Amino acid sequence: MSKRNSSAAKSAARERLRLERERQAKRAKIRRQAIVASSIVGVLAIAGGIGYAVVQNNKPTKWEEAADATVVAPANTSGKNGTTVLIGDSKSKNVIHLFEDPRCPACASFEQTVGETVNKGMEDGDYKLSFTLGTFLDGNLTGEGSKNALSALGAALDVSPEAFLDYKTALYSTKYHPSESTDEFAKDSYLIKVANTVDALKNNKKFQNAVEKGTYDAWAMKMSKSFDDAEGVESTPTIKINDKAITNPSSVADWETALKDAGVTK
Numbered sequence: 001m002s003k004r005n006s007s008a009a010k011s012a013a014r015e016r017l018r019l020e021r022e023r024q025a026k027r028a029k030i031r032r033q034a035i036v037a038s039s040i041v042g043v044l045a046i047a048g049g050i051g052y053a054v055v056q057n058n059k060p061t062k063w064e065e066a067a068d069a070t071v072v073a074p075a076n077t078s079g080k081n082g083t084t085v086l087i088g089d090s091k092s093k094n095v096i097h098l099f100e101d102p103r104c105p106a107c108a109s110f111e112q113t114v115g116e117t118v119n120k121g122m123e124d125g126d127y128k129l130s131f132t133l134g135t136f137l138d139g140n141l142t143g144e145g146s147k148n149a150l151s152a153l154g155a156a157l158d159v160s161p162e163a164f165l166d167y168k169t170a171l172y173s174t175k176y177h178p179s180e181s182t183d184e185f186a187k188d189s190y191l192i193k194v195a196n197t198v199d200a201l202k203n204n205k206k207f208q209n210a211v212e213k214g215t216y217d218a219w220a221m222k223m224s225k226s227f228d229d230a231e232g233v234e235s236t237p238t239i240k241i242n243d244k245a246i247t248n249p250s251s252v253a254d255w256e257t258a259l260k261d262a263g264v265t266k
Contacts, residue, residue, distance in 0.1 A: 063147055066217035073219050074158035081222040087161040088128035094264045096122070097130040099230060099238040102149035102171060103137040105180050107237045110248060111172035114255045119165055127241075127264055129165075134227030134236065135220070137180065145178075145185030147220055152191040154216030154223075155207050156198075163200035163207075170194050188212050 073082025086095070096118065100107040122129045133153065135146035149171060157164040170176055171185070176194045178184040185191060188211050195201040195208075210216060227233065232245055239246050241262040249255040259265075 062214070063144060063217070063221065066214065067221040067225075069218040071218045071222055072215055074154045074216055076157050076161050076164070077219075082219055083132070083223045083226040085131040085157065085164075086128055087131075087165065088122045088125070090122070090125035090128055092125060092127055093242075094127035094262075095130050095242060096127050097132065097240040097243070099132050099134065099227060099233045099236060099240075101134045101137045101146050101227075101236045102153070102185055103141065103143075103146045103178075103180055103183075104236040105177075106235075106248070108172040108174075108177040110237050110239075111169060112174060114249055114252060115169055115172065117252050117255055119169075121259070126259070132227050132230055132233075133223055134233075135224040136228070136236075141180055141183075143183035143186055145183040147217070147224065148188070149185040149191060150220040150223060151214060151216045152188075152195070152211045154219050155210035156195070156201060158210065158216070159200055159204065159207055163198060166198045167195060167201060170197050 071081045076085070076087075078084045078086070098118075118129070121127060133150050135150055138144050138146045153164060153168060153171075156167040171191075171194055176197075191211055192208050195211075196203065201207050232238070232240075237248060239248060239258075241258065241264060244262065246258045246262070247254075249258055
């Protein structure tokens, strides 16, 4: 091979090597750009996800919104925001005031043991019944069953005082009152299921719509605030006869004794 040919061959080889290096450099650059772009997209996605989560976490809950919403008070209520619930046509000045929480097991026990007798005394005209219902157990146990049940009780009260009392009895019954560690009352479907055992509420579309739409959610929050502000109420149930708290009765006999001691006679 002549020196000229040898030189030309070497030159061509060097050129091919240069071109190959350039191609490899371009491919490496493209890969780096792709990696950077992917990283940027990933960072933005993470940042966006975090931002979305922060926004969602800072959004007020349904019940926080209800606390500031315009109150629709049920029929058969009075006072500011309809938080006074007084039932009974008696001309007697005697008033039995019950402070309860829908999820409260002790309230359920009281209602199962003495509730029928308490309601009968109101029906017989011995006294009127007043109710202030709270939702503190939602905070203690987590959940929203007390608030949701209270709103549903507002829907029942809008139907009639009798529907309210019968529905409250059903919610506190051995069959339907859930363990306090569960939150069955948070489910509208469960509240409607219980309501269907009450004649005045069975398949009552107006009542059911009010439960599902949360018509009385704002009222429930105001009622709960009234409970929180009540004097001398440290636990549930708290029972007051003519504004004086009594020891919670564990039997009908205890209840009749408490009435007699308070001067409430037939």
